[in-house]
Amino acid sequence: MAVAGGNSAGAVLRAVLEQGVATRTAIARVAELSPATVTTQVRALVAAGLLIEHPETASPAGMGRPHSPLELNSAGNVVIGVHIAAEHVTVAVLDIAGTVRLTHRVPHPSLDPDAILDGAAAEVRRLRAELSERVIGLGVAVGGWVDSSAGAVVDHISLRWRNVAVRQYLSERTGLSVGLDSHTRALLHAEQLFGKAHNASATVALFAGNVIDVAFAVHGRVHYGPRSAAGAITRLAGGEAADAALIECTDRALVARARRESLAVSGIRDLIAAAGRDEAARELFKDRARVLGRVVAVLIDLLDPDAVVIVDPALVRVPGVRATYLDVVRRFSSCERPEEVVTGSSFIGRALETAAGTVVLQQLFTDPLAVVAAAAPVPPITAFNSE
Template sequence: MDRSIVEVPMVSGDKSAGAVLRAVLEEGTAPRSAIAKLAGLSPATVTSQVRALTAAGLLIELPETAGPAGMGRPHSPLVLDIAGNVVIGVHIAADHCTVAVLNIAGTVRLSHRIPHATLEPEVILAAAAAEVRRLRAELTERVIGLGVAIGGWVDSAAGTVIEHGTLPWRNVEVRQYLSGHTGLPVTMDSHTRALVHAEQLFGHAGSTAATVVLFAGNVIDVAFSVHGRVHYGPRSAAGAITRLAGGDTAESELAQCTDRALVAAAHELGLSVRGVPDLVSVAVGDPAAQTLFVNRARILARVVAVVIDLLDPDAVVIVDPGLIRVPGVRAAYLDGVRRFSACARPEEVISGSSFFGRVLETAAGAAVLQRLFTDPLAVVAAAEQAVRPVGI
């Protein structure tokens, strides 16, 4: 059957609508005067963009209210229409896909994990597309778009996985496939870059000048923003750290840091665990399991140290499931950064993810939500033009 391939249009030159929407997101509930101040826009521009965003179904104007204690001119606060708009996110990991629904404020509404039956791209993508279609048929809210996040080298502009460290994927046209099989406009990114966007929009990073995210899973990679802008590089190739730990053994050392390597090491120790979540639970009280996470932190701390000295970021977010729960892991990161970098107080810079327990879902949703909060009117226009495949 014929399916129309829908892609999110390129961002327009006018960023004022996105600035207004981000101001409302940051404030929660805000009058036009506060939006104008926060977004750095004139009152006339705010008025016109609020009108457009309200007509587009992204903002709701609340009933008129007076200022504090009845003082000041009445105003009509604005809020995001989180009840009427959602996005669907697909995160593709080494052994499963996570398909989730998020509202436009970045809150995960529901999540479903689909184990891989095979590592073949078309089989994995077909299963993900089927779940997206099922969710879309059940949702009563407007679906703004589909976000896709995956590790490895992702060409975001082309919507293609160039290569993946664990999955045997090379030059897989993910966006084209999922657009055609879901009818939704698709935005795709590496999960680590998507998490930088998520930290800026919904997390602790906010408007910090420079933010770094290090992701420790079955793929180890880094993404960063400078002056609030996430860096991609030619064909989105920035972020590979295979040789960054230093020395001739760097590649093998980083290979020891993947989730699969930790689980394999745990099995060698006689620990009966099915995956990293199980291993984290065991490591809370088992010194041998703790050592596996601590050793990974010591290796990755050298990577963090190099990045800190290179970029001098305001915030470094480490996405490591052992960081918060496993004793000794946070200390290993901090001690390693002190040893290998010029950063004397890494505890003031380093933190865990703002989305503990929902990292994969948030990364997938943020891939499309960052586009929404950059050029909302174009993204909504693409959503309205989306074609439902037969059977949805």
């Protein structure tokens, strides 16, 4: 599994995730650990409630020593994810194998961060009260410039947020351990853990929504940069014209253009549905693919990745969009066979939920025992003190 970093407990947990049900011998081989280390870490992970050890069984055909298979305790451990988009919050529950159990959207009452975060916290508390499983933590994913270390949204153009201390706010109001990350970096972590970038050494993810941003990983390590600012592509091609072209690629811009062309759509989902039967609607998504395909071409020549994951629902749902992306990449990059490199998200229809939950799950599969230790709940407070 091409995920860099972490300790031996994390390596054991990732090996079990990869194999589904695994013996200690198989774990040692996949995780590249000694049998003694595997035994020690398995014991700790079982005690922590993250692994289940099944009764001892005989080897096939009665050959070799009996073994006790291990698997993730997905039934007993979940995370709650909050994705903050331009118009709504998505709150979801995922098990530790990355499966989305349930999801719910909460429209923004306004763009005021307190109002949005209050609504998210209330929904998290409601879900938490209904869950019988252990909640490992709360993951929060959002677009724009996100400083994961500081737990703050530094700048979000659509929401008009600057320096919003999201982690502290939600931690105090939910009583949960909270992680915060850019949704594109979180989705790249998810592709490494649960999806198509499973074995890739270098990967790029491009997110197309109400923000357009990028994440990349080299040798399995997702890059953040010293200011946690890696991934901004607004000025990638240079100049004000490039800025304007990318802004015109956002979901809101596409919907606005559709309405100017007399297409009766209420949002991006309606526009995607309309594109199945209306050529004018399809052409809007192809226009976006022509612009973002140039971005992908630059990134391919710059980073030479094994895989490029495009998180754009139109890629697979709107006829002709995938072909447009590939044609542009082929034309403007050195990649002669982009169909072997460029792919869609592994999480179509659940990308936002997966991004949010993976903020915690990525930490869990890096240092599981520390995450479980930090997951002990504290009573939430009803008022937030920013001082």
